[in-house]
Amino acid sequence: MRNLTVMALILYCALFIPGVVLANENLTPSGIPLKDLESYVDEYVEEFIGETTAGANVVVVKDNQIVLSKGYGYADIKSKIPMDPGTSILEWGSVSKLFVWVSVMQLVEQGKIDLNEDIRHYLPDGFLTKLTYDEPITMLHLMNHSAGFEDRIFDLGYASKEKVESLEEGLKKAEPNQIYPPGEVVAYSNFSTSLAAYIVERITEKEFDEYVSENILEIINMNHSLIHLPKEENEEIIQHVTKGYELIGIGEFRESTPFYMSMYPSGGMNGTTDDLAKFAMALMPQGNKKSILFDELDTLEQMLSTSYSANDNVPGIAHGFWEVDGKKKGFAHSGNTAAFSSNFHIVPEENFAVIVLTNQAGEADITFGLTKALIGESVFHPVANAPDSFDVEGTYISARRTDSGFLHLYYYLTPLKVKSLNENEIQISVMGMKGNYIQEEPYTYRFVNGDSVFLPMQTLYFQVDEGVVNQISTTYSDFLPMDKKGEMLAAHGILFLYCIVFFLVTALILLVRCSLHWRKKKAFSIMMRWNAALHLSGMALVVNVMVLMGRMLVNSNRAYSEIIIHFTLNYLFTFTCLLSMFFVIWNWRKETLTKWRVIVYSLSMLSSMLLITLLIYWQFYF
Structure with a gap:
């Protein structure tokens, strides 16, 4: 009788008292009712579409169902072809990297890759020719972007697909210098991810695009996506490829050049937004069910566990996924190419996902701003007796930079400047754009307002030793003290x-x-x-x-x-x-x-x- 009474009470609350038991099933993590979701998104994007953003597709997933799938703006401005999440083919940019890390974890599950093994064990002898340090590089270092490679722009992408070579040849041509010891600095690296994909090729004896097609795309019915566009002859998909644009003025857009990659695993995928929603659902099986992508439930749990964090109070990296500290813990990855921007965000605890793809270079207002509005923020707790923010003032340079060749000059001309506003608040600026941050934990600052370019950098953690900042950790890359004086x-x-x-x-x-x-x-x-x-x-x-x-x-x-x-x-x-x-x-x-x-x-x-x-x-x- 007691159990029956309890069950009756729960059922009564669920049916007649809104917001008591099943409320979270009808809300976004930020608290927006799903019945109001479309109107909320419509109103949000209206400010940007046609003004600062050419077009966007937005898909929202809740409990393994698509609860919103809608296009905004144009896939082709001149021809007035509207965006469509189900048919418009867009470049995903670095969201492509997630398919590398899923592939790697599939092989980890099969015992074919050891995440802590020296990667040279999986590569041809002498494949890497520009290593500086004796310490081994592991697969975890590649996943955490901490292998120590400089950034290299040349031969990353081409305007003509005739220049695209095999993944192996692309890696050889674009090999960067190793400028940091493995494991010490996070410096986002396209080369690292493509090198991991090449290891998948070596182990499986299949070209990477073939492996992904067979073991990921076909399994979850991603029928409108391509891992390597130049190799494909699928006319049904090619005819729906969206034009990409650059913003040249408010409401003015210029069609951009195409973007083709030899190191395509780092950013060469093209597909629909609805297909990415299928990928999101495969990463969030409900209950105790295992993901269709893995044989064991533990593999998915391992992949979505922290593999690197600079501090316990700072979101880190989960085997290639970026951890996000929202109302509930999320896992995300964004992407940019010459003319496209994207953001992929899942919240497994809520069985919720947001996928935003735009045909606009460097777009952040919708890809990050809308996602943040739907995901919500964790409760803000300003720290008491915090270190004075004056301690972190200074000029810093991105760890993700070209170190060799004339292009390294660019990074010195665009440093990150940190200015103390009061004892608990700082302002950071880059190229005239500014963002304000408030200290939440000792030397940990959270973004509160400013230019949209800082939306991806929600948290800054200053590693301080004896009053001197040695490193700033952010979501995507560390920053280091400027080694050349401004004077x-x-x-x-x-x-x-x-x-x-x-x-x-x-x-x-x-x-x-x-x-x-x-x-x-x-x-x-x-x-x-x-x-x-x-x-x-x-x-x-x-x-x-x-x-x-x-x-x-x-x-x-x-x-x-x-x-x-x-x-x-x-x-x-x-x-x-x-x-x-x-x-x-x-x-x-x-x-x-x-x-x-x-x-x-x-x-x-x-x-x-x-x-x-x-x-x-x-x-x-x-």
């Missing part, structure tokens, strides 16, 4: 600007003088000829460097072979500079020079040496 960078900038002005102005003056001499039929002395050669060589160096930087700004998705001509020209013009200087010095005593010419020739040589020194320092020769 030095400013001085270099001023000196380079001087070189630009000097050689361009003197080149114009030289042209005028040549014209005057030609009209008067007056010949240049040998000294003047070599000095002219010096000026022209310096001008050629300046112009070549400016063209190189301009090409990279217009389109960074380039093969290294496309820009090697600039390095070759830098060597050539540097040689002619040095040769000209030699002959200017050689002929110095053979001519009687006025003080003005002594000044001019000396300034020409000093300016040339200054320019060459700057180009060597900032690695513009390779």
Whole structure:
């Protein structure tokens, strides 16, 4: 009788008292009723679609059912083709990485991969040629993005699929230097993920796209998705490929170049939003059921357990998934390509998922903003007797950076600056964009407001040793104290600007003088000829460097072979500079020079040496 009474009371509460027993089944984790979900999302995205976002597909999953699947804006603006979660094919960007980690865990379950084994055990002898440290790199290091590799832009993506090579050849061509000891720094790495996929190829003796198609896509009926677009001939899917756009002004969009990858496991998947919803459901089996992707329930639980965290109060990494501290613990991954942005977020405890795909480069307002609104935030508890935020002030550089080659200059020009607003609040800024954070735990700060670019960086943890910040841990990558002073960078900038002005102005003056001499039929002395050669060589160096930087700004998705001509020209013009200087010095005593010419020739040589020194320092020769 007691049990019957209890059961009757529970049933009564569930049926007649809203919000008591089954309320969470009808709400998003943030508390939005599912019956109001569509209108809420409609109102939320209205501010951005057609203004700052070309188009978006939003799919929400609850209890293994799609409760919202809706497209907004256009898949093709010119032709007015609307977005459709069921048919529009979009680039998923780095959400593709999750299929690598699922593949790896399938092989872990089969005993074919040991997460703590040196990965060289699975690779051909001598495959990695740029390792700096003796400590072994493990699969866990690859999953946690802590193998120590620098970021490399060249040969990551191409505008033409004709340049795409096999995964093995793509890895060899794009191998980065190892700049950190394994396990010490989180530096997000496309190479690491693609290297893990190559290990899957080696073990299974199948190309990675074939393995994923057979062991993931087909199993969960993801029939409208492709792991490697250039290899496919599925016209039914190809005809629904969405156009990607770049924002050039409010309400103004420019169609972007295509994006093809040799290291496709890191970001080459294309598919529908509804298909990603199937993937989300496969990762959230209800009750004690095992996932269709694994033979054992423990494998999924292991995959969604913390594999790295900088601090107990900070969300970490769960075997390649990003942990998210919402109202309930979530697991996510976002993605960006040249013209697409995405966010994939699951909350297993609530059997809830949000998938947002957009055909807009660098989009964050919907991909992250809407997701945050539906997921909710954990309760905020400001810490008492917190360390003064002044302790963390400073300038920091991303650990995910190019360290070799001229592109490393970009990271020094776009540092992360931390400013104390009061004893418990800081403001961070990058390239003029700002975000405010409040201290929640000692040296742990939570984002409260600011530009949408900071939405992915919800939590900052400052690793402080004896009052000095050694590292900042964020969701995607660590930041390290700036190793070059701002005054030095400013001085270099001023000196380079001087070189630009000097050689361009003197080149114009030289042209005028040549014209005057030609009209008067007056010949240049040998000294003047070599000095002219010096000026022209310096001008050629300046112009070549400016063209190189301009090409990279217009389109960074380039093969290294496309820009090697600039390095070759830098060597050539540097040689002619040095040769000209030699002959200017050689002929110095053979001519009687006025003080003005002594000044001019000396300034020409000093300016040339200054320019060459700057180009060597900032690695513009390779």
